[in-house]
Structures are given as structure tokens and as C-alpha cells.
Amino acid sequence: MKLIYLPLSVFILISCITDRKEDACFENDKKEKTAYQEFRIDTPQEILRANPSHVKFTVDNKLKTYKEETEDARKSYSEAEDKKRFKVYDDKYAELIKNFGNQFYYINTEKVDGIVYGIGQNMFGYWLLETKNNTVAAYYLGLSQFTHFSKKQPEHFISGNKLLAYGSFVRISKSWGYPFGPQKEAVKDRLVFEIDLQTVKKDSDKDRFNDLFEKLVLLNPDSADTDKDGIPDFTDSNPLYRSEKSKFTDLYTLIIDREYEQSGFSKGSYFFTGYFSDCDYFHHINPTQVKVLIYPENKSSELQSDYRLGMFPEHIGKIRKDKDKNRFYIDYGSGSGGGYIEALFKNGKWNLTKQSTYDI
Ligand SMILES: [Ca+2]
Numbered sequence: 001m002k003l004i005y006l007p008l009s010v011f012i013l014i015s016c017i018t019d020r021k022e023d024a025c026f027e028n029d030k031k032e033k034t035a036y037q038e039f040r041i042d043t044p045q046e047i048l049r050a051n052p053s054h055v056k057f058t059v060d061n062k063l064k065t066y067k068e069e070t071e072d073a074r075k076s077y078s079e080a081e082d083k084k085r086f087k088v089y090d091d092k093y094a095e096l097i098k099n100f101g102n103q104f105y106y107i108n109t110e111k112v113d114g115i116v117y118g119i120g121q122n123m124f125g126y127w128l129l130e131t132k133n134n135t136v137a138a139y140y141l142g143l144s145q146f147t148h149f150s151k152k153q154p155e156h157f158i159s160g161n162k163l164l165a166y167g168s169f170v171r172i173s174k175s176w177g178y179p180f181g182p183q184k185e186a187v188k189d190r191l192v193f194e195i196d197l198q199t200v201k202k203d204s205d206k207d208r209f210n211d212l213f214e215k216l217v218l219l220n221p222d223s224a225d226t227d228k229d230g231i232p233d234f235t236d237s238n239p240l241y242r243s244e245k246s247k248f249t250d251l252y253t254l255i256i257d258r259e260y261e262q263s264g265f266s267k268g269s270y271f272f273t274g275y276f277s278d279c280d281y282f283h284h285i286n287p288t289q290v291k292v293l294i295y296p297e298n299k300s301s302e303l304q305s306d307y308r309l310g311m312f313p314e315h316i317g318k319i320r321k322d323k324d325k326n327r328f329y330i331d332y333g334s335g336s337g338g339g340y341i342e343a344l345f346k347n348g349k350w351n352l353t354k355q356s357t358y359d360i
């Protein structure tokens with residue numbers, strides 16, 4: 001009897017896995033709802049409670065509020081004034097631009113004992129940057145989009161193991177405002193932040209992503225190769241999942257590469273774009289034009305809410321089959337609009353056509 005049961009149970013197990021993959025990757029005939037979900041907005045108390053213990057803050061009434069800051073930023077300048085402003089920026093941050101390119105927006109810089117320090121901002125929040133001769137390092141400060149660093153910053157911001165910065169705590173008042181990301185409002189203003197750099201610089205697995213960053217994005221801070229595919233987290237374009245080659249994995253890879261091949265911003269060790277997907281083919285992509293962080297839908301609640309709100313500008317849907325067995329459709333949507341991608345598989349290659357059907 002056992003001889004009969006064994007192959008049968010194996011068969012059932014395999015067919016279950018296949019079905020799950022089918023369901024997660026392909027649209028079925030029942031019309032599914034994939035509408036955008038508005039996330040719950042954190043309360044001011046929750047934001048203050050979420051402040052990590054390595055960050056202390058005090059109030060200095062001489063500093064500007066977030067509202068004053070953003071009003072200043074909205075001021076318009078003449079072409080000549082703009083040119084001058086860009087030149088001042090390029091000159092001030094020349095050393096950082098040389099080493100980190102345009103993957104960060106630079107906020108402050110200072111040279112101490114031959115080391116050029118900087119503060120940079122990207123989609124994750126704020127980073128401490130260091131360049132000394134030919135070695136460069138960037139450390140995520142553990143302060144994310146809930147913190148706004150002001151335009152005016154202390155002239156000397158590095159002192160021993162402390163980093164000083166001026167700013168506010170903010171909350172996201174609306175999840176996506178195109179093209180500037182989430183809209184924000186102040187929770188607590190005129191703050192002097194004092195950040196403990198010993199915590200910030202901790203990199204347990206010595207893979208050049210500090211522990212605070214790895215915890216934020218759910219990489220393993222104790223393994224230099226989270227997905228165990230032989231490519232270290234730091235250089236892996238898809239560090240949460242091992243890359244595989246298959247017809248539909250190649251399709252998702254191509255969709256994302258196409259989206260980013262023209263983007264000068266996407267080149268850099270600290271630049272990522274994020275996606276939620278339950279599709280196994282999607283998980284194992286191997287993009288060459290941008291680095292990706294992909295999470296199954298049920299991981300959403302494990303992510304810090306500000307990260308979740310700021311980091312996932314696009315949605316790429318499941319695959320829809322056509323009567324023509326070589327033709328497929330995939331819906332996409334972002335803060336600026338959406339539509340579908342028509343994918344034709346011919347002579348072992350994918351041909352994509354993108355059709356926009358709505359703008360926001
Ligand atoms: Ca690390």
C-alpha cells in the first residue's frame with residue numbers, strides 16, 4: 001500500500017506548488033481587485049516613539065520650522081540665479097559628487113583629519129558619507145522619512161562619535177504626491193539631533209551595508225550574502241532573492257530594466273527600487289539597470305511604515321494570458337499614471353510595448 005501512496009502524495013504536493021505559482025503569477029478569469037490601498041497614517045505620538053535610541057534631540061527656538069523651510073524651498077529663481085545656485089552646490093560637494101555621483105542629495109560636508117564627511121539623502125532617508133583617499137563608505141543614519149533635515153545645518157557636524165544635524169520630525173500626510181513622493185507635515189519642529197555614530201557605523205557582517213540599513217530593508221545584518229547566491233549583498237542587484245533564469249523571470253527582468261535604462265539616478269550602490277509581489281518568477285529577477293528589493297505582500301506589515309510609503313513608486317501586476325499563446329499582458333501603475341505592457345514571445349525573445357491608459 002505504501003508504494004502506491006508515496007508517488008501519489010508527491011504528485012499532489014507538486015501540483016499544489018505549481019498551482020500556487022500559477023495563482024500568484026497569472027491572472028485568473030475572475031476579475032481581481034488590485035486597486036491602490038491607502039495606508040494608515042502614523043500619529044505624531046507613534047512617530048516620536050519610533051525615534052531610535054541612538055538619536056537624541058533638543059529644541060532650539062532659533063531654528064526654522066518645517067513649514068518655513070518648505071516655503072523657502074518653493075521660492076522660484078531666475079535662470080541665472082539657478083545656475084549660480086547649482087554651481088555653489090557642485091563646488092561645495094565636489095568631493096562627494098566625485099565619489100558617490102548623483103545617488104544622494106547632499107546636505108552638509110566637512111573635512112576633519114583628512115576625511116571628507118558628508119550627509120546625503122536618498123529614498124531611504126539620511127546617510128553619513130565618508131571619503132578618505134580612495135576609500136568611501138556610506139552609513140544609513142537610522143532616521144528615515146519621518147525626519148526632515150533643514151537647509152541650514154551646523155558648520156561643524158562631526159565631533160568624535162557624534163553627528164549633529166538640524167531638522168524636524170514629520171509625518172506623511174498623503175501617501176503619494178507626484179513627482180516629489182509622499183507629502184509631509186511637521187510633528188515636532190526646531191530640533192537639534194545628536195546621533196551616536198558608534199551605533200550608526202556598526203556593520204556586523206562587514207559587507208559595507210551597516211546594520212541599521214540592513215534591518216530597515218530586511219537584509220540579514222549577520223550575513224554578507226543574505227540570499228546565499230554567492231553574490232554579496234552590497235553588489236547583488238536583487239539581494240533578497242537568488243536570481244534565476246526562466247521565461248517569465250526574464251520577462252519581469254526586462255520590464256524593470258526597460259524602466260530604468262535611461263535613468264542616470266539608478267546607478268549606485270545605495271540606489272534601489274522596491275516592489276511587492278507574490279509571484280515566484282518576479283522574485284528571482286536579475287536586473288542590470290537598477291537594484292531591487294522585492295517583498296511578498298504579507299511582508300508589508302513587517303516594514304517600517306515610512307519606508308513602505310516612500311519606497312514603492314510602482315506596481316507591476318500579474319501576467320494576463322491571451323488567446324494567442326505567445327502574447328501576454330501585464331498591468332502597471334505608479335504615482336504618475338498607469339496602463340499595461342504587451343509582451344510578445346517570439347524566437348525565444350520578449351518584445352515589449354508599453355501602453356499608457358491613464359495619468360494622475
Ligand atoms: Ca552589513
Ligand SMILES: [Ca+2]
Binds near residue numbers: 233
Ligand atoms: Ca546575494
